[in-house]
Amino acid sequence: MASQCVRDEEHERRKQISVRGIAQVENVANIKKTFNRHLHYTLVKDRNVSTTRDYYFALAHSVKDHLTSRWIRTQQYWYENDPKRIYYLSLEFYMGRSLCNTMGNLGIQSACDEAMYQLGLDIEELQEMEEDAGLGNGGLGRLAACFLDSMATLGLAAYGYGIRYEYGIFAQRIRNGEQIEEPDDWLRYGCPWEKARPEYMVPVNFYGRVEDNPKGGRRWVDTQKVLALPYDNPIPGYKNNVVNNLRLWSAKSPVEFNLRFFNDGDYIQAVLDRNLAENISRVLYPNDNFFEGKELRLKQEYFMVAATLNDIIRRFKNSNFGSREATRTNMDLLPTKVAIQLNDTHPSLAIPELMRILIDVEGLTWDKAWELTVKSCAYTNHTILPEALERWTCVMLQNILPRHLEIIYHINHLFLQEVHKKFPGDMDRMRRMSMVEEEGEKRINMAFLSIVGSHAVNGVAAIHSEILKTDLFKDFYEMFPERFQNKTNGITPRRWLLLCNPSLSDVIAEKIGETWTVHLDQLVQLKKWDKDPAFHRNIQTVKQENKMRVAAFLETEYGVKINxxxxxxxxxxxxxxxxxxxxxxxxxxxxxxxxxxxxxxxxxxxxxxxxxxxxxxxxxxxxxxxxxxxxxxxxxxxxxxxxxxxxxxxxxxxxxxxxxxxxxxxxxxxxxxxxxxxxxxxxxxxxxxxxxxxxxxxxxxxxxxxxxxxxxxxxxxxxxxxxxxxxxxxxxxxxxxxxxxxxxxxxxxxxxxxxxxxxxxxxxxxxxxxxxxxxxxxxxxxxxxxxxxxxxxxxxxxxxxxxxxxxxxxxSSGKFSSDRTIAEYAREIWGVEPSWEKLPAPHEPSGTDANTNNGK
CATH class of the missing domain: 3.40.50.2000 (Glycogen Phosphorylase B;)
Incomplete structure (x- = not known):
């Protein structure tokens, strides 16, 4: 009975929020109708046999329905207007749960809450059914998730690219005071948000050898292929009808079996060998700030990079700019239409891979390909810890990616010639700056490759960026001072205040309105009430209520009664x-x-x-x-x-x-x-x-x-x-x-x-x-x-x-919004201007032909 009273009070509070004016695109009756339709026709269940998880899925599909038309329209809009597109490459995206965040960004939280209440369901109980998408270790992956939210909210034509790990960061259990790792099987019940796109599946090559081609270039032959199957995930901006795309790649074996096994009658071995290829996207490496030179990790990094760059070039060639027939193969325009951001060195193989595509496939000269690569790529460094910096052995690269090692060697050779010209006779400097480390087993320093192959290099806080310039990358700063920047990290206020702390959000909104959710610097106005006793009481009440909730949670979870x-x-x-x-x-x-x-x-x-x-x-x-x-x-x-x-x-x-x-x-x-x-x-x-x-x-x-x-x-x-x-x-x-x-x-x-x-x-x-x-x-x-x-x-x-x-x-938190961070990346690295534009809602005319090729 007590829990029902709490539920009723929370429901009433949310109703009052809706009265205050949160826009509701669909009414409660429609949400109930959609919910029942998904329960019956998507899940094939009725109320007699449905579980709480079934109800969660029905609600998630109902919410996704509100996303879908916006998602399609956004991609059509990018195709028709052809802005410069931002590609954020990260091996981690620590997304968490999507349901509540999506309802909030669409402005339908209150309507969904009311619909579930009328159906006799507790929306908070349904939200607890969602598995965290734990596709990251910590800060780096969560930052990527916040950035995606901000890029959509700022109206940027942005795409996240990563790996769809079957098993995310492990589930931690504490047994007898010790950490025990359990698999994070986050996909065991399926994911209602993603959409497989087999029509955009691309081959990724490994191993093989390099030979001269008849036209005088080089070609990579006798490779082993793995297929990259994309899964698209919608990323809604905050109440602006923009829905961007996060594309995660899953590894699939090629259709053909190993005929040697098949002809020997060992059909089972042929099938098992196919599954080896799919291990590439099986599990997230649970190490952050520590580099392990494992073959599978290198394969993961190249797999994501190769599939992504294939996608980027395909979309570039299909772009609707100028006279399409005249420009569809004009690679000179690449940096004006494509910005590739490398989230740490994990995607740094994008640099030699883009060079390989431009030289071996598109037939460009080395100098032209290098110019386009540097202008298109930018690199974010996330750590100064020496054990975290990636250094791949040349033996492993030669075995798995022989053409890329050739390209890296040549990049290094030409770069060291530049160093020699600028600092003649300084052999120690050349040794320090070589991306090929000769001491011990020969290795490639991927941070050095990322700096040389990018037009911008940034740290993620002022002190960190200063350490990069004066210590970790001092030689490179002296070589390329114009490349180094600072972009202090930020967080999305939608998830990290509006969603997680609604009571505090209400107190703030009562004082300064609601536009702080997209202009966090407006919070500075709260300083006017720093001595106001009534405002103090409101802040204290919110904090105490939050503490009471956590105290009850801890007593239930850990059996410890706290004060x-x-x-x-x-x-x-x-x-x-x-x-x-x-x-x-x-x-x-x-x-x-x-x-x-x-x-x-x-x-x-x-x-x-x-x-x-x-x-x-x-x-x-x-x-x-x-x-x-x-x-x-x-x-x-x-x-x-x-x-x-x-x-x-x-x-x-x-x-x-x-x-x-x-x-x-x-x-x-x-x-x-x-x-x-x-x-x-x-x-x-x-x-x-x-x-x-x-x-x-x-x-x-x-x-x-x-x-x-x-x-x-x-x-x-x-x-x-x-x-x-x-x-x-x-x-x-x-x-x-x-x-x-x-x-x-x-x-x-x-x-x-x-x-x-x-x-x-x-x-x-x-x-x-x-x-x-x-x-x-x-x-x-x-x-x-x-x-x-x-x-x-x-x-x-x-x-x-x-x-x-x-x-x-x-x-004083305004500076630390990821909206501010992304606006700085956009203007100072990617060369685009945030629009804050609100696209037409699904029921409004868009002026776009619904049958247009939207270039997904």
């Missing part, structure tokens, strides 16, 4: 040493020891939540998870501690869980070693939802502090220059360990089995890392971190001050 009045202190991101979850763990132990030392003393209650996945082969990261779980077990079961301190490890952190947790956060932990986090986007999501940040001057934290002012953020620790000096001078962790009794006690407890009494040496390796081999200087920042955390406690006791700081965080 909703405590500070919700959250660190959620991939588990990696540079992100320093260990520093957080040391603070938890410090708080625990302080409570035990003085149980009746004053203590500001905390609930610390840590979540994230460790790469399956990253044993140190998995041990960190086990340590955190062991600490939680001690803390949560100590009666002396009570509800003053609780520790929760959030199992299987993903987009959907982030949408629940982030709106309830009081404190966001962004504590990476200065100079190691390229940008971060989780920091922006917390900021937008009114959490305060404790963090180092790293990544986008630097710009966040600039936007909100240092008094509204808890900054601590070494700057990048300090870290570099510490590296040069030599880091002695024992100096910090011996100087701070609280720190010494924490490390000793880890080393001596306090948190693992059944196995006292279980975490001794973590203590050894902290004291002997820590590349990320955790102990050097401990003292400053603890003092900053004490400042957090002091501030939280003054709720008026805390709320004022939260308002300034929200109001």
């Amino acid at each position: 909703p009045g405590s500070i919700f202190d959250i660190q959620v991101k991939r588990i990696h040493e540079y992100k320093r979850q260990l520093l957080n763990a040391l603070h938890i132990i410090t708080m625990y020891n302080r409570i035990k030392r003085n149980p009746t003393g004053k203590f500001v209650p905390r609930t610390v939540m840590i979540g994230g996945k460790a790469a399956p082969g990253y044993h140190q990261a998995k041990l960190i998870i086990k340590l955190i779980c062991a600490i939680a077990n001690v803390v949560n079961n100590d009666p002396v501690v009570g509800d003053k301190l609780k520790v929760i490890y959030l199992e299987n952190y993903r987009v959907t869980l982030a949408e629940k947790i982030i709106p309830a956060a009081d404190l966001s932990q962004q504590i990476s070693t200065a100079g190691t986090e390229a940008s971060g986007t989780g920091n922006m999501k917390f900021m937008l939802n009114g959490a305060l940040t404790i963090g180092t001057m790293d990544g986008a934290n630097v710009e966040m502090a600039e936007e909100m002012g240092m008094k509204n953020i808890f900054i601590f620790g070494m700057l990048w220059d300090d870290v570099e000096k510490l590296k040069r001078d030599g880091y002695d962790a024992n100096k910090y360990y011996n100087a701070n009794p609280e720190l010494k006690l924490c490390v000793d407890q880890i080393a001596n089995g306090f948190f693992s009494p059944q196995n006292p040496k279980e975490f001794s390796h973590i203590a050894d890392i902290l004291l002997k081999w820590d590349r990320f200087f955790t102990l050097a920042d401990f003292d400053a971190y603890i003092k900053s955390q004490d400042k957090v406690n002091e501030t939280y006791l003054n709720q008026e001050l805390w709320t004022r700081m939260a308002i300034h965080n929200i109001a």
Whole structure:
């Protein structure tokens, strides 16, 4: 009965939103009619036998119906107007769920909610049936998803290209405090949003050899073919009737069997061999910021690139520009109609592949092909960690992609000639800048290839872009200073505020209207009410309601009763040493020891939540998870501690869980070693939802502090220059360990089995890392971190001050919209202007012939 009351209250709230004017394209009766039609004719079910999942699929298909005509019309519009098209190539797209986001972007959330309510169904229960499309590891893939949303919202003719992994990022289970990986079979029930396009299936070649062709060029022969089958996914802009396309490739075996096996009578082996080809799109590699030179990974990268470039050239030749017959093969126009953005080095083989197409297939000269390639391609770097930079062995490239290795060698040869001309006699510089690394096993540095083969190179936060210029790619910046840019990352406010935190969205809309959803800089107006008691109460009420919901969720999921009045202190991101979850763990132990030392003393209650996945082969990261779980077990079961301190490890952190947790956060932990986090986007999501940040001057934290002012953020620790000096001078962790009794006690407890009494040496390796081999200087920042955390406690006791700081965080978030980021990419890299144009709705005349070849 209680849950029904909550459901009725939520339903009534949404009805009030619709009264406020959210446009509804279709009425409730039509949605109900469409829903029943899909239940009967698409799913072949009736209400007697339908499950909750069936109802979800019926609703998803009903919502997709509203997308379809807009999707077709958008592609027709791009064909008729022939703008420059943007191609965003990424091996990861961390999309999450689509249903709620699509309803919101179409403006039909309230109508769908009302229709389901009248049918006796709970729309939130249906939404929970959708599987996350977990086709990414973390930040890089989620950024790509936010960018697609913004490109559609800004009216850009944009296409995402990636791989349709049958198994996405693994599902994480915590068993006895340890991470266990389970397959993420996200397609087990099918995906209602995608549409297979077998008519655009293309062959992708591997192996073989290269020979001279009769016309004097080179050709790649005797290859093994794999077919790339595209699946299209609609990407709706926000209430502008634009629906762009995300095309994901699935590997299929060619139709012909291996005749040798077939003729030998081994039919079964012939079929099994066919399935080997399809492994290319079987599973997402669960490693972010770590390069593994696996043959399957190289095949995945080339598979996506080759299929995509085939598609790009096909669409270019079919474009409706000028006199089509005169220009359809005029490749000189390619950079005026095509912009290819490489999301990190994973798609960097696009550069030699485009060269191969232009030279071997289109018959262009090397110089002309190179000019077009450089003008068409741009490269985004996402990391400075050396272990993350891709370096493929020449032996592997020679075996799998022999023609591409030839092309790369020649690119490098001509480039080094340029270096020699600009810096004559500087042989050491030539060695450093060669994309062919000769030390040890010969390798190709894919970042160097990406820089040389692109007209623009960007980092993803101001400090990161500066490090690229002054450190990681210093030689290349001196060679091509005009190519280097900064494009600070952003997040889509539609998903990360409007969708996930509707109550806060309402409070904001009451003050400044609703156009902030596409002009996030308007949030700055909220600063006018930073001392308004009524506005403070509204902000506090929203936060407390969100915290109550999360507290109930945690009690149900983990059986831990937490104090909703405590500070919700959250660190959620991939588990990696540079992100320093260990520093957080040391603070938890410090708080625990302080409570035990003085149980009746004053203590500001905390609930610390840590979540994230460790790469399956990253044993140190998995041990960190086990340590955190062991600490939680001690803390949560100590009666002396009570509800003053609780520790929760959030199992299987993903987009959907982030949408629940982030709106309830009081404190966001962004504590990476200065100079190691390229940008971060989780920091922006917390900021937008009114959490305060404790963090180092790293990544986008630097710009966040600039936007909100240092008094509204808890900054601590070494700057990048300090870290570099510490590296040069030599880091002695024992100096910090011996100087701070609280720190010494924490490390000793880890080393001596306090948190693992059944196995006292279980975490001794973590203590050894902290004291002997820590590349990320955790102990050097401990003292400053603890003092900053004490400042957090002091501030939280003054709720008026805390709320004022939260308002300034929200109001200063405008810069961190992905709309701003994409507008900068469009103007400064791709050479196009965002239109913000609203296309005609399906029931409005478009002036476009519905039978037009829309060049999909």
